[in-house]
Amino acid sequence: MRNTLELVEAAKAGESEAIAELVERYQRAAITTAWSITRDFHEAQDISQESFVIAFRQLGSLKANEAFGQWLLIIVRRAALHAIKNKFPKVDESFSSDVADVQPRWLSEFADILPLIDQLPSHEQEVIRLRYLSDLAIEEIASITGRPLGTVTKQISRAVARLRSLVSKVAS
Amino acid sequence: MNNERLKTVDDDCRDIERRLMLFGKAIECNLSITDRVLEQLSSESVAQPGTGALQGSHSGSLTRRGSLKTLQKLSVGALAATVLLALLSTVADSRLTFAQVVDSMQKATSCSYDIRMGMRNSETFHVPELTGKFYWQAPDQFRSEDYLLQNDGVPDSLSKEINIFSRSEKGIALNTKEKTYSETLPFGGRMSPLMALQNLSDFEAAASKNLGSRVINGIPCTGFELAMEVVDPDSGDGGKLEAWIDNHTRLPQQVSISMFDSFIPVDLVFENFQWNEPLDEELFSVVPPTGYSLRKVEANQKRSHEEIVGGIVDAFRLYAELSGGQYPQVKVIYGDVMLDDLYRFAGISLEQYMAAINKDNELIVKDKELWDKYSRISESTRDWAELNAIMSHDASALYNGMTVAPTDKEKVLFNWRRVDGKDQVIYGDLRVEVQSP
Numbered sequence: 001m002r003n004t005l006e007l008v009e010a011a012k013a014g015e016s017e018a019i020a021e022l023v024e025r026y027q028r029a030a031i032t033t034a035w036s037i038t039r040d041f042h043e044a045q046d047i048s049q050e051s052f053v054i055a056f057r058q059l060g061s062l063k064a065n066e067a068f069g070q071w072l073l074i075i076v077r078r079a080a081l082h083a084i085k086n087k088f089p090k091v092d093e094s095f096s097s098d099v100a101d102v103q104p105r106w107l108s109e110f111a112d113i114l115p116l117i118d119q120l121p122s123h124e125q126e127v128i129r130l131r132y133l134s135d136l137a138i139e140e141i142a143s144i145t146g147r148p149l150g151t152v153t154k155q156i157s158r159a160v161a162r163l164r165s166l167v168s169k170v171a172s
Numbered sequence: 173m174n175n176e177r178l179k180t181v182d183d184d185c186r187d188i189e190r191r192l193m194l195f196g197k198a199i200e201c202n203l204s205i206t207d208r209v210l211e212q213l214s215s216e217s218v219a220q221p222g223t224g225a226l227q228g229s230h231s232g233s234l235t236r237r238g239s240l241k242t243l244q245k246l247s248v249g250a251l252a253a254t255v256l257l258a259l260l261s262t263v264a265d266s267r268l269t270f271a272q273v274v275d276s277m278q279k280a281t282s283c284s285y286d287i288r289m290g291m292r293n294s295e296t297f298h299v300p301e302l303t304g305k306f307y308w309q310a311p312d313q314f315r316s317e318d319y320l321l322q323n324d325g326v327p328d329s330l331s332k333e334i335n336i337f338s339r340s341e342k343g344i345a346l347n348t349k350e351k352t353y354s355e356t357l358p359f360g361g362r363m364s365p366l367m368a369l370q371n372l373s374d375f376e377a378a379a380s381k382n383l384g385s386r387v388i389n390g391i392p393c394t395g396f397e398l399a400m401e402v403v404d405p406d407s408g409d410g411g412k413l414e415a416w417i418d419n420h421t422r423l424p425q426q427v428s429i430s431m432f433d434s435f436i437p438v439d440l441v442f443e444n445f446q447w448n449e450p451l452d453e454e455l456f457s458v459v460p461p462t463g464y465s466l467r468k469v470e471a472n473q474k475r476s477h478e479e480i481v482g483g484i485v486d487a488f489r490l491y492a493e494l495s496g497g498q499y500p501q502v503k504v505i506y507g508d509v510m511l512d513d514l515y516r517f518a519g520i521s522l523e524q525y526m527a528a529i530n531k532d533n534e535l536i537v538k539d540k541e542l543w544d545k546y547s548r549i550s551e552s553t554r555d556w557a558e559l560n561a562i563m564s565h566d567a568s569a570l571y572n573g574m575t576v577a578p579t580d581k582e583k584v585l586f587n588w589r590r591v592d593g594k595d596q597v598i599y600g601d602l603r604v605e606v607q608s609p
Contacts, residue, residue, distance in 0.1 A: 024206050049208050113191060132193050
C-alpha cells in the first residue's frame with residue numbers, strides 16, 4: 001500500500017488510481033469535518049466532493065506532498081464555512097432532532113452518538129472524528145492538527161474516557 | 173450497504189470506541205464520493221497542476237462574507253456616488269462645489285458602474301476580487317449584479333445573483349446559474365444614508381483630506397477623502413471613502429471604500445461610471461425570464477415568524493450581555509457591524525478570530541469561556557441578518573436602541589408590521605407582544 005506522499009506524487013502525474021485512493025483515504029475525514037460545521041451530512045458530502053476537486057485541480061501548488069490531508073481539510077473547512085455563511089443556517093438545532101427528522105435511516109441508527117461527541121471540547125471532537133470516524137492513523141492526525149503525537153494520543157484517550165462517562169450518565 | 177450488516181458484524185457491540193468505528197464505516201459505505209469526484213475530474217479534465225487553491229478558497233469565503241455587508245449597505249440600491257455629495261458638502265473648492273455636484277447628480281437620469289471588491293493585499297491574504305455591476309435609472313429603479321464565485325474563488329461573470337428592485341414596487345431576485353427567481357419586497361424601510369439620494373441635504377459630512385488632481389480614464393478629476401462613519405455613523409469604525417470627481421461634468425468617475433469586515437480589511441471600488449446613457453428597460457424588468465423557475469426554500473432553511481422573533485430577541489440579549497447592558501447604539505442595524513461589535517466586546521482578537529475560523533482550536537479553545545462567546549456570536553449571524561432585512565423592507569419598522577435599555581420594561585425596543593397586519597413588539601426587557609393596529 002502506497003503512503004500519502006507516494007500517492008500525491010502519482011496523482012500529480014495524473015494517475016487516476018492514485019486520485020481514487022486519496023479520495024478513499026480521506027473522504028471520511030473530509031465529510032465529517034464538513035459535517036462538524038454544516039451539521040448536514042448531505043451538504044457535507046457535496047462540500048467534500050467540491051473540495052477534493054479543488055484540491056486535485058490545484059495539486060501542483062502543494063509543496064509538501066505529505067501534508068495533503070492537512071491541506072485538504074483546510075479547503076474543506078473553508079468551503080463549509082463559505083457554505084453556511086451564504087445560507088445563514090440555523091445552527092442551534094439539536095443534532096438529535098436533526099438526525100431524527102431530516103437524516104436518512106442509516107444515520108439515525110447512530111443518532112445517539114452525535115450529541116455525545118458534541119459535548120466534548122472542540123479539540124477532542126476533532127481527534128475523535130479523525131481517529132474513529134475517519135480511521136486515520138495517529139501520526140496523520142498529528143500532522144493534520146499540528147499537535148505533537150503524544151498530545152494527540154492523550155487527547156484521544158481523554159475523549160474516549162469522557163464519552164464512556166457520558167454514555168454511563170445517559171444509561172443511568 | 174445498510175447498518176444491518178454492520179450490526180451483524182458486531183451485534184453486541186456497545187463499547188463506544190467500536191460504535192464510533194462502525195459509525196465511521198457506515199459513513200464510508202453510505203456517503204462515498206470516490207466515483208463522484210473521479211467523474212467530475214474527468215468531465216472537467218482538471219487533473220492538471222495549478223496554483224493557489226488554498227488561498228483562493230479562503231479568500232473567496234471571506235470575500236463573500238464581505239459581500240453580505242456590501243449588499244446590506246451599498247449594492248442594494250446604493251448609488252454609491254451619493255456619498256460624494258456628503259464629501260463635497262463642506263469642501264470649498266473654487267472649481268467644484270457641493271451645490272454644483274448636487275445639481276449635476278440630481279439632473280442625472282441614469283447611471284451604471286462596475287464593482288470590484290476584495291480583501292486588501294497583505295502578506296497574509298491573497299485578494300481575489302468579487303465583481304459586479306450596478307444600474308440605476310431615475311427615479312428609483314435599481315439593478316445590482318453580483319458575480320458568483322467559482323470553486324477556486326474567482327468570480328464568474330456568467331453566473332450572477334441579480335436583484336432588480338425599487339423603493340415602492342415588488343422586485344425580483346434571479347440566480348442565473350440555477351435559473352431560479354424569487355420575488356422580493358419593496359425596499360421601503362430604513363436604509364443606509366448612502367442610499368438616500370433624495371436626502372442629500374441631510375448630509376453633514378466633512379472631508380478630511382483633499383487628494384488633489386488625477387486623470388482617470390483620460391478624464392481630469394479632483395479627489396477627496398473622508399471617514400465612512402461621517403457618511404454613515406452605523407457603518408462601523410475605521411472605514412474611509414475616496415472619491416474622484418470629473419472636473420467637467422461634476423459627476424463621479426471613481427469611488428473607493430476601505431472598511432473592515434470582522435477584522436478583515438476589505439476594499440470596494442466603483443468605477444467605469446456611465447452617466448446619463450440610455451439603459452435598456454429590460455434591465456429593470458421584474459418579469460421572470462423564460463426558463464426560470466421559482467426558487468424553492470428547503471424546509472430546514474425556513475423559519476417560522478416565532479422562530480425569527482425568538483432569534484432576534486436572543487441576538488439583542490447577547491448584545492446587551494456582552495456590551496455591559498446596552499443595545500446597539502445605531503439607527504440602522506447591519507449584521508456584520510453587530511458581529512464586529514460583539515467580537516470586540518468579547519475580547520476576541522484577530523488572531524483568535526482567524527484561529528476560530530480555521531478551527532485551529534488550540535489557540536482559542538484553551539479559554540472555554542471565550543470559545544463559548546465566539547460560538548454564540550457566530551450563531552447570531554442569521555438573526556442580525558433577519559433584523560436588517562426587516563428594517564430594509566418594512567417602512568414601519570422602528571428600532572429604538574439608542575434610547576431604550578434592558579431595564580426599560582415599558583419602552584418599545586423594536587417593532588415592525590407582521591405579514592398578517594399585526595404589530596410585532598419587542599420591549600426593552602425583551603418581552604414580546606403582538607398588537608392589533
